[in-house]
Amino acid sequence: MKILVGIKRVIDYNVRVQVNREGTGVVKDGVKMSINPFDEIAVEEALRMKERGEAEEVVVVSVGPEAAQQQLRTALAMGADRAVLYQAEEEIQPLAAARALLQIVQAEDAGLVLLGKQAIDDDANQVGQMLAALWDRPQATFVSKLERSGDTLKAMREVDAGLENIEVDLPAVVTVDLRLNEPRFVKMPDIMKAKRKPLDIKPFAELGVEMPPQLEVGAHEPPPKRQGGTKVESVAALVQALKDKGVL
Amino acid sequence: MSAHDEGIERDVMEYDYAIVGGGPAGLACAIRLKAKLPEANICLLEKGSEIGAHILSGCVMEPGPLDELMPSWRDNPPAICVPAGTDEFRFYTRQRSYKLPTPPQMHNAGNFIVSLGELCKQMAAQAESLGVEVFPGFPGRHPLIDGEGDAARVIGVRCGDMGREADGTPDGRPGDNFAPGVDIHANVTLFAEGCRGSLSKQLIRRFELDRDAMPQTYGLGFKELWQLPEGRTTPGLIQHSVGWPLDNATYGGSFVYHLDQDRVYVGYVVGLDYADPRFSPFEAFQQFKHHPDMRALLAGGEIIATGARTIIEGGWQALPKMDMPGALLIGDGAGTLNVPKIKGVHQAIRSGMLAADHLAAAGEPAGYDAAFRASAAGEELRKVRNIRPGFNRGLWFGMANAALETVLGGRSPWTLKTHSDWDSLNSLAAARAHDGQAAMAANWEAERSLPPRDRLASVYFANTAHEEAQPVHLRVADTSICATRCAEEYGNPCTRFCPVGVYEMVDDGQGGRQLQINASNCVHCKACDIKDPYQVIDWVTPEGGSGPNYQTM
Numbered sequence: 001m002k003i004l005v006g007i008k009r010v011i012d013y014n015v016r017v018q019v020n021r022e023g024t025g026v027v028k029d030g031v032k033m034s035i036n037p038f039d040e041i042a043v044e045e046a047l048r049m050k051e052r053g054e055a056e057e058v059v060v061v062s063v064g065p066e067a068a069q070q071q072l073r074t075a076l077a078m079g080a081d082r083a084v085l086y087q088a089e090e091e092i093q094p095l096a097a098a099r100a101l102l103q104i105v106q107a108e109d110a111g112l113v114l115l116g117k118q119a120i121d122d123d124a125n126q127v128g129q130m131l132a133a134l135w136d137r138p139q140a141t142f143v144s145k146l147e148r149s150g151d152t153l154k155a156m157r158e159v160d161a162g163l164e165n166i167e168v169d170l171p172a173v174v175t176v177d178l179r180l181n182e183p184r185f186v187k188m189p190d191i192m193k194a195k196r197k198p199l200d201i202k203p204f205a206e207l208g209v210e211m212p213p214q215l216e217v218g219a220h221e222p223p224p225k226r227q228g229g230t231k232v233e234s235v236a237a238l239v240q241a242l243k244d245k246g247v248l
Numbered sequence: 249m250s251a252h253d254e255g256i257e258r259d260v261m262e263y264d265y266a267i268v269g270g271g272p273a274g275l276a277c278a279i280r281l282k283a284k285l286p287e288a289n290i291c292l293l294e295k296g297s298e299i300g301a302h303i304l305s306g307c308v309m310e311p312g313p314l315d316e317l318m319p320s321w322r323d324n325p326p327a328i329c330v331p332a333g334t335d336e337f338r339f340y341t342r343q344r345s346y347k348l349p350t351p352p353q354m355h356n357a358g359n360f361i362v363s364l365g366e367l368c369k370q371m372a373a374q375a376e377s378l379g380v381e382v383f384p385g386f387p388g389r390h391p392l393i394d395g396e397g398d399a400a401r402v403i404g405v406r407c408g409d410m411g412r413e414a415d416g417t418p419d420g421r422p423g424d425n426f427a428p429g430v431d432i433h434a435n436v437t438l439f440a441e442g443c444r445g446s447l448s449k450q451l452i453r454r455f456e457l458d459r460d461a462m463p464q465t466y467g468l469g470f471k472e473l474w475q476l477p478e479g480r481t482t483p484g485l486i487q488h489s490v491g492w493p494l495d496n497a498t499y500g501g502s503f504v505y506h507l508d509q510d511r512v513y514v515g516y517v518v519g520l521d522y523a524d525p526r527f528s529p530f531e532a533f534q535q536f537k538h539h540p541d542m543r544a545l546l547a548g549g550e551i552i553a554t555g556a557r558t559i560i561e562g563g564w565q566a567l568p569k570m571d572m573p574g575a576l577l578i579g580d581g582a583g584t585l586n587v588p589k590i591k592g593v594h595q596a597i598r599s600g601m602l603a604a605d606h607l608a609a610a611g612e613p614a615g616y617d618a619a620f621r622a623s624a625a626g627e628e629l630r631k632v633r634n635i636r637p638g639f640n641r642g643l644w645f646g647m648a649n650a651a652l653e654t655v656l657g658g659r660s661p662w663t664l665k666t667h668s669d670w671d672s673l674n675s676l677a678a679a680r681a682h683d684g685q686a687a688m689a690a691n692w693e694a695e696r697s698l699p700p701r702d703r704l705a706s707v708y709f710a711n712t713a714h715e716e717a718q719p720v721h722l723r724v725a726d727t728s729i730c731a732t733r734c735a736e737e738y739g740n741p742c743t744r745f746c747p748v749g750v751y752e753m754v755d756d757g758q759g760g761r762q763l764q765i766n767a768s769n770c771v772h773c774k775a776c777d778i779k780d781p782y783q784v785i786d787w788v789t790p791e792g793g794s795g796p797n798y799q800t801m
Contacts, residue, residue, distance in 0.1 A: 032797055182424070185792075186385075191383065
């Protein structure tokens with residue numbers, strides 16, 4: 001089985017994101033970029049499945065700017081076999097990403113698609129579900145435990161009520177949650193090896209996905225500043241303060 | 249090497265040259281080496297999560313050495329790069345400021361205000377395109393030394409392990425994701441760690457490189473990037489000040505560099521030889537920002553980024569021997585910064601290039617120290633050698649001495665002594681006897697109106713992160729003196745000199761006090777390693793990729 005893992009280049013989770021002065025987006029110049037952390041977990045899971053003999057090949061794919069090669073190289077250094085970048089400098093919205101992935105999945109004849117449950121930049125949480133619908137295959141989302149048994153996958157899902165165990169037939173789409181695994185550290189010799197692994201760069205147009213943006217962003221604003229708290233001297237003062245606020 | 253290393257199998261990678269540190273010195277050396285020796289295998293290690301993540305500098309750069317190294321840099325300038333405009337030098341009092349003549353070393357015509365972090369990213373891209381292997385996220389942890397006594401030779405560097413978990417022992421134990429650091433073996437290893445490098449410190453001691461040098465001396469610098477309301481800045485304007493809030497005896501001053509797009513770099517540098525243990529460099533910086541001149545500039549603006557880093561100030565007479573068997577110290581790892589110019593970048597680049605030229609010609613480290621001292625970079629340091637030590641006798645003596653030394657052009661027949669910083673503190677009792685800056689600071693916090701609220705609010709803008717499970721990388725050899733001897737003698741100055749509040753004295757639950765180390769706040773400035781009056785704090789590299797994530801700093 002071939003596993004296809006989708007990865008997105010996003011602003012690093014340690015970086016404090018700022019809205020640009022015009023309010024048309026966030027500042028990306030000179031800002032550290034990384035693999036979307038959920039996608040990194042997906043890469044790790046694919047590698048573990050391969051190491052357990054449940055898959056033969058792990059292919060990582062990204063749709064994004066030329067610089068997304070860096071993130072694909074990181075995935076190759078973790079252990080993925082090869083990488084493909086469909087280069088698109090403009091923003092790709094979730095439905096367009098799902099349609100693009102459908103083309104790639106079919107071209108690659110993948111048996112399993114592993115994706116992060118959402119990207120930490122737009123937090124859309126849509127691509128995996130949309131891809132499963134377009135592909136007309138089963139989906140297991142928010143997965144925190146995954147096992148292959150023959151032609152089915154046993155997946156534990158993190159749902160509002162707790163945990164849910166389901167089985168899905170392969171081929172399938174799986175989106176992964178935070179607790180599924182802890183990605184490995186990249187080793188220095190593997191970074192060297194990754195430089196020699198295949199990384200194909202193709203124009204996005206080659207996928208034949210023509211999609212005008214479905215969503216229009218009105219404006220970007222930073223969250224309102226929190227007002228500082230105040231200290232009160234006594235319980236009576238606290239009660240009075242709450243009454244003044246109309247809480248009591 | 250610790251007992252923990254027994255039984256751990258490590259990959260060994262062989263290189264012709266290994267460079268520890270991705271700042272201007274290391275990157276300049278890598279680029280120049282590859283240009284001179286295209287066949288050489290060269291790797292460069294950087295402890296930050298990416299190149300530039302741990303770079304913090306003013307920074308007004310003299311472009312000459314970079315022009316020579318990378319002539320094309322001006323065609324593709326770093327994200328922040330503003331040609332220097334007018335220079336201003338002022339003396340501050342509590343409410344007013346007075347224009348002083350700008351010292352000749354501080355004239356900046358032809359220079360550039362740059363983000364050094366961004367510039368380093370471009371230098372790294374250049375190095376990689378030439379074939380240098382650049383490894384961000386991989387700290388050097390131990391120098392590898394072969395042989396004993398006079399036969400001892402540096403043969404490379406051991407990278408830090410990943411995935412160690414704290415267990416009460418200094419090095420912790422391997423966790424589930426443990427990945428041992430590789431051993432890098434190289435014909436020559438170049439240590440370009442910047443000010444107070446943790447491996448350089450070990451090597452200076454091991455090879456007695458400072459045997460003929462005077463004590464090294466340091467400053468602690470703070471920097472903030474502000475976005476201001478429209479129309480307040482003059483792009484290219486370079487402002488420096490001395491005076492308030494520091495007293496006459498304390499060395500230091502401010503910088504304000506006006507950028508484009510209504511942004512400014514605001515910073516403050518304090519000599520770490522200050523004497524009052526109650527003094528807080530961070531508070532001094534915040535006080536400075538509340539001077540009427542500064543408040544008018546900053547009020548209503550917003551902080552984009554903050555950071556802190558020590559600066560090496562010993563200059564010519566404190567410069568250790570820069571070569572040893574198998575290795576070189578370059579840049580501020582050795583101490584090539586020019587203090588009167590308040591510039592180190594051009595000197596760091598020169599020292600890196602010179603190291604490459606020397607190695608390409610001589611094939612071995614021996615002789616680099618002499619070559620550096622005889623070079624233009626060495627001569628630049630020698631000429632200004634007496635200026636910083638003159639300030640040991642106060643601001644006004646220092647300024648008069650600086651003027652004299654400038655007129656003499658370094659031809660004075662004497663060399664003033666430097667002194668170490670860790671033993672410069674007066675006792676708490678002596679400090680209380682005469683009221684210093686600390687008393688002013690104590691009454692002052694209430695009226696603060698500009699952000700950040702405190703050190704924790706400030707470090708938020710440094711994007712610093714350390715995996716919480718890892719062993720503490722600030723090794724305090726003896727914490728028993730914190731609540732007793734140190735509390736009595738100096739009142740735990742670590743709780744004030746640390747720019748991000750790593751050190752705290754907390755209730756020990758038994759009616760006493762104990763030291764708590766908030767290691768995850770650390771921005772790798774090294775002030776604690778330098779200023780701790782008992783010299784029991786040892787700063788070591790944490791897990792790779794830990795530390796600040798400076799952006800456009």
